[in-house]
Amino acid sequence: MKRKITFQPDNVTVTVDDNTNLFKAVKSAGVYVLSSCGGKGNCGKCKVIIKDGTVEPGKSQSYLSQEEIGRGYVLACHSHAKSDLVVEIPPESRMQAKHKIATGAKTEELLRLMKEAGGCLESRTSRICLELSPPTIDDNIADYERVRRGLDQAGFDAAHLHMNYLVLSKLPNVLREGKWKITISFFNVGSVLEVLDIYPGDATKTRYGAAVDIGTTTIVVYLVDMANGHLIGTASTYNSQVKCGDDVITRIVYATERNGLRELQDLAVSNINTLLADLAEKNSVPPGMIDYIVIAGNTTMEHLFYGINPEYIREEPYIPAATFFPLIRGKSVGFQLDPQAMVYSMPNVASYVGGDITAGVLVSQIHKQEAVSLFIDIGTNGEIVLGNKDWLVTAACSAGPCFEGSGIKFGMRAMEGAIEEVEIDPKTYEVNYRVIGDVKPIGICGSGMIDILAEMYLCGVIDQKGKIREEIGSKRIRRGESGLEFVLAWRIESAINKEIVITEVDLDNLIRAKAAIYAGFATLLSQMGMGFTDIEKLYIAGGFGRYIDVERAITIGMLPDLPVEKFQFLGNTSIMGAYYALLCDRLRHEAEEIGRRMTYMELSVSRSFMDEYMSALFLPHTDLHAFPTVIRELEERKKG
């Protein structure tokens, strides 16, 4: 028996079998619904409202408030259709159109930084236009030999030319269509001059490249004019793999299931295809003109991109299939706009330190400095690099994706409707917040969470362990379904017709995450016999990093208590490093050198890390003396 399900507000209808799981139905309808666990039934995020019809709600209720149940909420992943349905995806479960991934890149800035890093416009790709003499009965060499002769005469080393049979199969027609004038795009692979593609006539003026950052959460694309390095356009989107799981671990699990690997690969590739196609169309870039694509992503993202089994990344002793991936043609993974383009991915270091981090170090330039610096990329994971021109050590501190909304009751990414800044009045406990897009709030994003934790601690709403101090007697403190919680926004203030709260469970998760990051710093330093005072600079990379209030992050003990001037935000160094490698082959080599030089520490099995982590499970830290600024701040608040 068939059931019709209509999803609102998108107004998309699908026909499914009776008893079909609603999460599967949403996916088959191509409609977005929030989910952190990929439909496994344990994150409680995929809330939908049954407006009409009957469902078997399964265990939905254990994840919902009485009020939500009363309003028709169920979890899509636990529910099965028992009749035709009209299902609303409520605002808090929707993909938001506007979000705050600032690409905001400027050509001048990028080129200046690249130059400062020792780069120049010397890519592995080039194009040449040849005007050949047409064949005659006395000059009847093969088409391919004619091209080689032409290249030889133009000063190229035609002896090392390689044209694959698919390009070769086009050669006779392209030569004749162009009336013996032909453009050849090349790619240097070691000593071999690989022909990427051929074009009739002169196509040397329209050669492009793309830098791509495949983040666990977000995918960013730069479309670049290879002739001058100019940014033609930038675009970004959420990584559609998010629906299969919020973090790399759930995606690896998903990948090991039937066809999951292929599905994840297709999702990322399809995101990139869409972004590139849009950019090309907007900027009148014809198809076939992108010669080179450089990908940066963490190790799991790169495995998924190539369709390579990431299973053993997850299991001790945490082994990736590869850290350096071979060059491929775009068509191998399904790039549509430019199937002939060569695709390179930034080198990885280990299972949890990937190409996004070698790209980041390349941009930070810590590997060339005399002084010792720390580098951290706060994304879905938290990767740290410590070192200087002589040595580099690195680790991942598995902070988890809670700063991106996962595991936090009202957690969400930094997009419209997210509370991004919070102040709490230390006397009245009244809350002031700012919402992205200046709209009514629907949730809390990472920077908001840091603020909340810092403010609640400084105002004494929570203790050093993150427990809510019920005894202060605020009406904002109440007992909810998962214990004590603090109301940030009252029902009438919110866009979702319910209170936005932070629970003790949320606070616990946040403290674990910040503790992991701090413990990562501390462990790397102690391994090298150093302390925080030995650090010259602390570079913060990552889209989320950019919006962190450093002082607040110090207050909660996520960042070490260093002078503010020692912190420097670098922005999305993953895409910037990919851009460098795209345009300058010397910097691409340098990134590989960085990848080889870095020594990876596996923190998950490190006793020293566990000790540091346990000590950091307090606000700001068990050792309060390591945070003199916070002591001062607490004292000032007391006075105030």
Add this chain to the structure above:
Amino acid sequence: MKRKITFQPDNVTVTVDDNTNLFKAVKSAGVYVLSSCGGKGNCGKCKVIIKDGTVEPGKSQSYLSQEEIGRGYVLACHSHAKSDLVVEIPPESRMQAKHKIATGAKTEELLRLMKEAGGCLESRTSRICLELSPPTIDDNIADYERVRRGLDQAGFDAAHLHMNYLVLSKLPNVLREGKWKITISFFNVGSVLEVLDIYPGDATKTRYGAAVDIGTTTIVVYLVDMANGHLIGTASTYNSQVKCGDDVITRIVYATERNGLRELQDLAVSNINTLLADLAEKNSVPPGMIDYIVIAGNTTMEHLFYGINPEYIREEPYIPAATFFPLIRGKSVGFQLDPQAMVYSMPNVASYVGGDITAGVLVSQIHKQEAVSLFIDIGTNGEIVLGNKDWLVTAACSAGPCFEGSGIKFGMRAMEGAIEEVEIDPKTYEVNYRVIGDVKPIGICGSGMIDILAEMYLCGVIDQKGKIREEIGSKRIRRGESGLEFVLAWRIESAINKEIVITEVDLDNLIRAKAAIYAGFATLLSQMGMGFTDIEKLYIAGGFGRYIDVERAITIGMLPDLPVEKFQFLGNTSIMGAYYALLCDRLRHEAEEIGRRMTYMELSVSRSFMDEYMSALFLPHTDLHAFPTVIRELEERKKG
């Protein structure tokens, strides 16, 4: 409206639309019917008998005798179904199961010849078995890095290792399945060590290669043990492309039509797949164990094999897309048994001198000798090479496929039922013939045609121009539908219930073909300022060549009148050269060197060739003094 057509004797039924062309119906049924023109309607070969039902026979009748028409014969390509049909494919239109393609190769002989040619067992492929230590938390490098380290420790140059992403994607599972014991197959490409495939455990004992000769008419495969060069098995089949046309020109025309190129490619690949699969099964060779395949074929066959447009081979100035083709993986063209195998094709020289000829020269060794030799490959085309260690010139004399049966009324290939030897009594004109398989004849193959021409000429049944001398008054001479003809086998003697005759049109075609070959020899020699007396050896290659009676071929003026000891039959040098190149990379290089050294002459536009050709349109030649042996033979017959 639908029609059912049943083809006898195969008893295959297809359902087609009303008015469907019978030739298309035969093809869609997968049944073989003889055709030289690929269904263009002008060769008159695709004779079938309508046993039941009605067809619109079109212009069939102009190609058929009154008697054939009376017996229900039509040409499939001209006929359209007007009802359900039962159609018989008569014996003369069928593919014959038994044929006389002698592969008859012996390992000892091949290895001895290869050694004499300076070869040895040094292929581009190799395999190594590595026993790696399993990863631990302290030794947690990536799987691929572990393999590189293992290779490095085993003395390989792992820095130049290249593993493509498809092999890489299998690596994690293969390593764990083999419990960290793994076999890697390699291929040397310049300085790069390309990984062909990986296997769990030790698979070094089972590595194979294949040499493949893609002839216009016949495909031959050798399956070879790469460890010792032993022939595991040989197999051959007719090239299924034959149904799209007998010769390269009709196939090129076919290839330029909608999807024709792809169809021709698939036909050849599918032939090779079948042969390889049969050989592998018979010899218990598991899938995935063929590492290297070397193809030899003429330039058009190689274009079709790669799916590369051969259109401009056919049009003046006769330009191939390439003469050297890039290495590909088996899967690129659709090899099923060993998609990972590397495929190399022997280098071509020009549009009408292909990889089969560079292979042939490699086997003949004329390129290393002091003395000047001639080499001829008499296949569907007729390619000639003249030269020694200092120079090599080559040409194709477009003899056409008439010695393989095309354009000859009762012409057929050398298979069961073909008249292969003929004697005519000079007094009674009675005919003695020998038939392949000692059965009743159904047609005449190439060696039989040469005999007929020689015997008819020596007995005075035809004159120097090949015209039948009606005046001699034999009952075997009669006037048929295309002029005078000579009866070779009476109706009761034949297997097809009709007389087997040779017509003046046939004789004319044969004389043109032999004249083209002789004129080719003469033109190349005169271009080099030489004559036949300067020739030390004349090597005859080609499956057909093996069965030529040299003296008879001299009688008709196809071969020059040299002492018999100067002729040497080499057999199928195309497959032998491929076998050499498969096993010995030095000889593969030598073949490329041969390809580069050969100077190609385009005879079709050569005035000198036209003159030589006109002079050779007599039996044996306008200049009888060039054939003293024939003068003696004629005199002896007169005496006798």
